[in-house]
Amino acid sequence: MSEMNHSSPSAPQSPAQSPTQSLAQRGNNRSRQPTNEAFRDFIGSGWGPRPSDPPRRSDAAPWAQARRAALGALFPGERLVIPAGPLVTRNNDCDYRFRPHSAFAHLAGTGTDFEPDAVLVLDPLTVPGQRVEADEPTHEAVLYFRPRAPRTSEEFYADPRYGELWVGVRPSIEEVEAATGIRCAHIDTLGDALAKDAGADAVRLRVVAQADAAVTALVDRVRQAAGLATDQAARQADDALAEATSELRLVKDAWEVDQLQAAVDATKAGFDNLIRSIPRARGHWRGERVLEGAFGARAREEGNGLGYETIAAAGDHANTLHWINNDGPVEPGQLVLVDAGVEVDSLYTADVTRTIPVDGRFTTAQRRVYEAVLEAADAAFARAGEPGCRFRDVHTAAMEVIAARLQEWGLLPEGVTAADSLGPEGQYHRRWMVHGTSHHLGLDVHDCAQARREMSMDAELVPGMVFTIEPGLYFRADDLRVPAELRGTGVRIEDDVVVREDGRIDYLTAAIPRTADDVEAWVSGLIAQ
Structure with a gap:
């Protein structure tokens, strides 16, 4: 993981002489990525097609769908947010091997290491207080994640967290939809999706708060903007969702x-x-x-x-x-x-x-x-x-x-x-x-x-x-x-x-x-x- 530095030796600069650089930026000092357009065009071209095997539906998909239906029935009219969780830093810029939060894995049915920062949202099909028949669906599941970027993007070669040359070929929206049976969307649209129709007289939100601090903070910002509680009442609502996802696993299918x-x-x-x-x-x-x-x-x-x-x-x-x-x-x-x-x-x-x-x-x-x-x-x-x-x-x-x-x-x-x-x-x-x-x-x-x-x-x-x-x-x-x-x-x-x-x-x-x-x-x- 080392990188040789072939520049000529020179006396160290004093702090006053050094250009201003944040601590976060210094972590990238050992990697010097080209930024010219000619290089971008070169590295993004000349690639053959990716493997074209059709995506296979996961064996877990129908079972996970039934679990989502059971959870949604407990919270009709409410938007339920279940994050997979982020990567966890082991030391400096090295992360632990990713494992999604268990509630996410249970309800999405994705297994193994899918997918850092992903979020499963159960979007209500009814309004609070509306009577729902026993077999009537209460929510639509939407899976938000960051799909792979095109090879012509900077992310492809320069992003050590998501770039294909760094972490391998990541899935597309279509591939994940085919594997899970869940409608998928780009993670960048999550904020707007959570805010849609949110309000005291419309859609309330619950989040598995322990799974991802950044997503919990986003939910709280949406709540605040919509005039929803963000205090102890919100935490109690979130705890009830975490409790329900845990109790849903007491009986295995x-x-x-x-x-x-x-x-x-x-x-x-x-x-x-x-x-x-x-x-x-x-x-x-x-x-x-x-x-x-x-x-x-x-x-x-x-x-x-x-x-x-x-x-x-x-x-x-x-x-x-x-x-x-x-x-x-x-x-x-x-x-x-x-x-x-x-x-x-x-x-x-x-x-x-x-x-x-x-x-x-x-x-x-x-x-x-x-x-x-x-x-x-x-x-x-x-x-x-x-x-x-x-x-x-x-x-x-x-x-x-x-x-x-x-x-x-x-x-x-x-x-x-x-x-x-x-x-x-x-x-x-x-x-x-x-x-x-x-x-x-x-x-x-x-x-x-x-x-x-x-x-x-x-x-x-x-x-x-x-x-x-x-x-x-x-x-x-x-x-x-x-x-x-x-x-x-x-x-x-x-x-x-x-x-x-x-x-x-x-x-x-x-x-x-x-x-x-x-x-x-x-x-x-x-x-x-």
């Missing part, structure tokens, strides 16, 4: 479940790759990163990348719940807790944890902890399949087992039973299991986080819900309340499950070994290859 199964299958391949790298990890001063890298390589090969930062925690590091430093060695006799998931191109992610014996065999003490956690996971799975089970009941079932095993091992305070610990004034078992057992899973690893409690944690399980079951036990090396043979041992087992149409609970992760015997056979077999 059949296409989404298929995407999640694909993410789990890719994650299994990633775990296989990771286990094969254990022999090299054992001899490396940062063995945890050897494991992390082996999984990450497969995540990029099989999908879009990682759904979240991989945890590859050997030994006592497993007792730090969000251990993502992954900078420690991997020693013989240890367990490695690996919490990892592949995000596929549609942006749906798996979330799987397996606790792996480095030598391919659990010690007696390690197996005791592992089988207690497995028993808790199995109890949670069984409770989830009972009629009328609520989301919070899954955690309760797992904790009943955890508390019982801790009492059996003499770890609860003297005189405290498992039942005492499970009560609101107890909770002593949480010293060794401090997190929840389940969360929704989808486009976000912790999906539907803005949903109301009564719609999520307190809700009854219904077909289409996809969630994790992930109890654990964590005995830190410095925990003097546990026997010496258990100190430094951390175990978590995490599976992804779906509620089927008949109410049955299925493992999406059924192909990933989870019993102690099966894990030993899995690890020993792959290490020996």
Whole structure:
């Protein structure tokens, strides 16, 4: 990324001698783009036609259309603004790889990295208060983005953010319309489109405010010009839209479940790759990163990348719940807790944890902890399949087992039973299991986080819900309340499950070994290859 400067050396100019140049402008000093017309004519000519393959309609398009209809029905007569979000600066002029906001991805159905600064607008077809029949559309979707510029433009060769020579061939209006089934328009027309008919007695606006600060500011300017609220009332309206987009994802459609199964299958391949790298990890001063890298390589090969930062925690590091430093060695006799998931191109992610014996065999003490956690996971799975089970009941079932095993091992305070610990004034078992057992899973690893409690944690399980079951036990090396043979041992087992149409609970992760015997056979077999 460097550029040689062949100008003759000279003494540095004083600030008074230097031409005035803003800090923002100085970032372009290393690139010297020609500006003469002859060069523009030259670089814009002599190109053959671009690939002419007809654009294919995305598999997600009809599903996304149904989601937009469901959201629009909640806000008849209002203009709904769902930004994809901007590029995020990593450092100086380098950006992170773009990932659209999950609400945008869910409603547009575009997947992967479409398209920095794009905005999906659901434009009302009715006026506020108008009665709408059940099957009558309430909104028209319009997708605003910056289509590719002609090769004769300066953008083509000189714009590092949008230029074709910098970022590749970007889509046209017609191509995106064909792929998504959504009417498209140039992003430069967004302001006028938002302002059309806006007013207290006409169209009100809501925006997913967290997605793109610039778009939120634009919406607020339109509101102010139209005499609409821009204060706390506006923020409450926007929060209600964010809440609705989150709750819309609580129940997955059949296409989404298929995407999640694909993410789990890719994650299994990633775990296989990771286990094969254990022999090299054992001899490396940062063995945890050897494991992390082996999984990450497969995540990029099989999908879009990682759904979240991989945890590859050997030994006592497993007792730090969000251990993502992954900078420690991997020693013989240890367990490695690996919490990892592949995000596929549609942006749906798996979330799987397996606790792996480095030598391919659990010690007696390690197996005791592992089988207690497995028993808790199995109890949670069984409770989830009972009629009328609520989301919070899954955690309760797992904790009943955890508390019982801790009492059996003499770890609860003297005189405290498992039942005492499970009560609101107890909770002593949480010293060794401090997190929840389940969360929704989808486009976000912790999906539907803005949903109301009564719609999520307190809700009854219904077909289409996809969630994790992930109890654990964590005995830190410095925990003097546990026997010496258990100190430094951390175990978590995490599976992804779906509620089927008949109410049955299925493992999406059924192909990933989870019993102690099966894990030993899995690890020993792959290490020996």
